[in-house]
Amino acid sequence: MYHYTAIVTCLAVAFYFLTSAQVARARAAFGVKLPAISGHPDFERVFRIQMNTLEWMPIFLPSLWLFAIYISDAIAALLGVLWIVGRILYFTGYREAVAKRSRGFAIQATACIVLWVGALGAVVWRLMHA
Template identity: 70%
Template structure:
């Protein structure tokens, strides 16, 4: 069973939902009307946080699950939790100033890369055996 990986998946989805709500809140606060995608720096940062999170989800989630299936539910979930922490750090930094997004981006990118490499090696190892 993959209970821990399922929990991390649901937390990642909840974070995506949170970033969507944040964009809507930012639109209301800054007066950027739909369908505009720019107009106020605070809104633009909120929107980029959401979009960047969505851009990473298709890299993160399949890697998370393949890692969990082929290697370990607990280790996948732990690395997945690091990814979520990285996204939160990214959110906090980028919300303040675009230049402050680097640390969070690096944390989540390393976590994603670890999951992807681990998953790839495990699948290739099974194909060779």
């Protein structure tokens, strides 16, 4: 069973829900009416946080699960937590200024790349040694 990976998946979805709620709050605070996705720069940064998180989730989630299945549930979960921490740092930095998003982005991207490369490597290894 993959209990740790399942918990991290739920936490990642909860984080995405949080970013969605922040966009709704920012719309109200800065007067950006639907369907607009631009207006006040503070709103646009919050919107980009949500969209960037959404853009990374289809890369992160399959990589997380394949890593868990082919390598280790516990290690996948630890890397998944690192991805979430990176997303949180990205969120807090980018809300303040565009220039402050880089550290969080680098952390989450690194975690995601390790998950993907590890999963791909494990699948290829098993195919070659089957």
